[in-house]
Amino acid sequence: MRKRLSNLVYMQSDQIIIKAFQAGSQKEQHFTELVKRHQQKLYYQIKRMVIEHADADDIAQIVWMKVWEKLDGFKMESEFSTWLFRIGYNETINFIQKRNKLAIVHPMESSEAPFQEASTLNGPKSSQIQIKLDQAILQLPEKQRFVFMLRYFEEMPYEKIALITETSLGGAKANYHQALKKMQEIIQAD
Amino acid sequence: MSEQNNISSIDQEKNEVQALFNQESIDQFEKQVNTVPENYFEQFSENILTKIQEKNKNSLLIRFGKLSVAAAILFLVIGSYFVVTQYNMNDVTTIAIHEIPTAELDAYVSNNEWMTDAEMQTEINNVGLNLDIENSSKDSIN
Numbered sequence: 001m002r003k004r005l006s007n008l009v010y011m012q013s014d015q016i017i018i019k020a021f022q023a024g025s026q027k028e029q030h031f032t033e034l035v036k037r038h039q040q041k042l043y044y045q046i047k048r049m050v051i052e053h054a055d056a057d058d059i060a061q062i063v064w065m066k067v068w069e070k071l072d073g074f075k076m077e078s079e080f081s082t083w084l085f086r087i088g089y090n091e092t093i094n095f096i097q098k099r100n101k102l103a104i105v106h107p108m109e110s111s112e113a114p115f116q117e118a119s120t121l122n123g124p125k126s127s128q129i130q131i132k133l134d135q136a137i138l139q140l141p142e143k144q145r146f147v148f149m150l151r152y153f154e155e156m157p158y159e160k161i162a163l164i165t166e167t168s169l170g171g172a173k174a175n176y177h178q179a180l181k182k183m184q185e186i187i188q189a190d
Numbered sequence: 191m192s193e194q195n196n197i198s199s200i201d202q203e204k205n206e207v208q209a210l211f212n213q214e215s216i217d218q219f220e221k222q223v224n225t226v227p228e229n230y231f232e233q234f235s236e237n238i239l240t241k242i243q244e245k246n247k248n249s250l251l252i253r254f255g256k257l258s259v260a261a262a263i264l265f266l267v268i269g270s271y272f273v274v275t276q277y278n279m280n281d282v283t284t285i286a287i288h289e290i291p292t293a294e295l296d297a298y299v300s301n302n303e304w305m306t307d308a309e310m311q312t313e314i315n316n317v318g319l320n321l322d323i324e325n326s327s328k329d330s331i332n
Contacts, residue, residue, distance in 0.1 A: 028239055035235040047223050064238045130215040155200050184210060
């Protein structure tokens with residue numbers, strides 16, 4: 001109950017900041033306020049998807065620049081965080097798809113990329129189970145991975161996940177369970 | 191109520207994941223994700239605002255550049271129009287017919303007489319007149 005109330009207060013204060021931004025005075029100050037409130041959650045979600053800090057930073061910057069461009073037209077029909085994560089989702093998927101296309105064009109350069117990512121993620125002392133977890137996560141299709149991360153690490157309700165990934169409620173649930181099933185298969189295969 | 195359902199469902203789902211991988215490895219994954227360069231979040235908003243300002247400056251320059259090119263093209267078109275019309279106006283001199291000397295008019299008519307005949311013949315053909323006297327008289331006899 002308390003969590004729900006604090007969420008509501010947080011949401012309302014987002015709206016106050018956005019209205020002040022849209023009113024046109026001290027835009028930069030209000031924008032900074034929004035960035036400071038949401039930057040960490042967005043960055044972590046992107047980084048869970050792309051692993052490397054430099055990539056996550058690039059994507060986060062693109063997302064926030066888009067927010068700056070489009071915030072005047074934001075009608076507050078959804079929560080700001082939903083809208084922000086939807087932009088983040090689209091940009092992250094675009095980035096991964098471009099990277100995958102590059103991997104097809106230059107296979108020698110990136111054929112082992114997921115495994116390299118997994119080892120950089122864990123460090124030299126990583127246990128077998130940690131490497132398996134990273135590899136299982138990295139082998140998931142992008143959408144399933146995004147849904148899994150939002151649900152497991154951000155503890156987001158499926159309704160919100162569905163809005164972010166532009167799927168139905170059932171679709172979001174199915175994506176999570178397919179991700180879990182696929183990870184089970186990857187673990188058992190080893 | 192739905193909030194409570196969500197929490198209990200998340201707990202259940204977390205237990206499933208933790209049965210698959212151990213909690214330590216999941217924590218390790220999240221720890222790595224949460225590792226960022228020093229002062230990254232403190233400076234992030236400033237960096238973004240700097241980039242936005244740069245982008246705005248660049249787009250202003252591009253817009254100004256496009257406007258300058260458009261203005262230059264417009265200037266060229268209007269300028270060349272004025273130059274051409276001015277040139278034509280200087281070139282054409284109007285003379286009244288009584289100012290032309292008679293000898294010159296006679297020379298013009300005699301030089302172009304054959305053209306007048308040809309034009310006349312074309313007109314006759316177009317109208318379909320038959321000016322053959324012999325034929326017309328025969329027709330009248332018959």
